[in-house]
Amino acid sequence: MLSVGVLYSCQTFLKIVRDGTLNLDNFESSFRRIEVADGRAVLSLSQTCQWIRVTEQGRIGLTERGQTLVSYRAEAVCLREQILDVLSSSPPPWARRLTLGRFEALKVMPDDAQQCFRECELTDGFDDDTVTWWDQASETVRSERSKVNHQVGRNAERLSLKYEKDRTGKDPLWQAVQTNVAGYDVLSVVDATNADRLKIEVKGSRMGRREAAFFLTRNEWRTATKSNAYQFHLWLIHEMPVLFVVPSTELAAHVPEDRMEGLWETARFSFKDFTDYQVATS
Numbered sequence: 489m490l491s492v493g494v495l496y497s498c499q500t501f502l503k504i505v506r507d508g509t510l511n512l513d514n515f516e517s518s519f520r521r522i523e524v525a526d527g528r529a530v531l532s533l534s535q536t537c538q539w540i541r542v543t544e545q546g547r548i549g550l551t552e553r554g555q556t557l558v559s560y561r562a563e564a565v566c567l568r569e570q571i572l573d574v575l576s577s578s579p580p581p582w583a584r585r586l587t588l589g590r591f592e593a594l595k596v597m598p599d600d601a602q603q604c605f606r607e608c609e610l611t612d613g614f615d616d617d618t619v620t621w622w623d624q625a626s627e628t629v630r631s632e633r634s635k636v637n638h639q640v641g642r643n644a645e646r647l648s649l650k651y652e653k654d655r656t657g658k659d660p661l662w663q664a665v666q667t668n669v670a671g672y673d674v675l676s677v678v679d680a681t682n683a684d685r686l687k688i689e690v691k692g693s694r695m696g697r698r699e700a701a702f703f704l705t706r707n708e709w710r711t712a713t714k715s716n717a718y719q720f721h722l723w724l725i726h727e728m729p730v731l732f733v734v735p736s737t738e739l740a741a742h743v744p745e746d747r748m749e750g751l752w753e754t755a756r757f758s759f760k761d762f763t764d765y766q767v768a769t770s
Contacts, residue, residue: 495570497525502558510548519703538572567608586629590740644692644723652676692723700759712736732765
């Protein structure tokens with residue numbers, strides 16, 4: 489989707505939408521090509537990035553963002569804004585490299601994407617506008633990654649809720665929805681015959697078991713060490729999810745120690761160190 493031809497063709501399309509009355513029903517017959525790009529590709533990208541809207545009657549109009557884009561007089565300025573919108577709405581696989589800096593991102597981009605960046609003079613220079621753009625792009629990707637990580641975490645928590653209900657016959661409390669400072673995500677019971685509270689910290693990853701990792705905060709570990717019963721649920725979120733149930737006592741050997749005036753706040757652990765704790769799930 490990131491190609492100069494498609495993005496410039498989208499600029500033309502947005503101006504057509506602004507100046508006329510278009511209908512989705514006859515779009516394909518009227519706009520098989522827009523400038524150098526396939527009309528359907530232009531329409532698809534314009535919808536994905538929310539530059540246009542389609543009414544219930546099928547009329548195509550500009551969104552507020554679309555109106556902003558067509559207001560730019562300089563095509564290169566508009567192109568920069570379009571790239572940001574693509575990164576936000578449908579980030580390509582290489583987008584994660586943006587957080588590492590311009591050089592790191594450019595060297596892994598496909599040729600079409602690199603051409604977009606060259607076209608709007610983003611490949612070099614240290615003027616304020618260029619530096620600000622790269623900072624915005626980096627923040628956009630960080631934001632999208634945070635959304636993805638949050639969703640993975642929520643999915644893992646739902647899997648733990650089901651696992652605990654199946655294991656104990658009792659509905660656990662989804663603590664993470666109430667507060668994220670409790671030091672655990674799910675409050676269950678030890679088993680079907682023991683109603684003592686079991687605190688569970690849930691971690692999820694979409695990576696393979698050798699690459700997957702999770703982070704532990706000092707607050708989570710403090711809660712674990714002060715609790716009579718505390719477990720870690722490590723979920724590999726695949727088509728068939730995999731669960732490792734790790735008692736807090738087994739994690740202790742991996743937790744860093746404070747040294748002199750230095751206090752650790754967050755520590756990183758690998759799933760592969762706990763694969764012996766895999767359990768069967770339904």
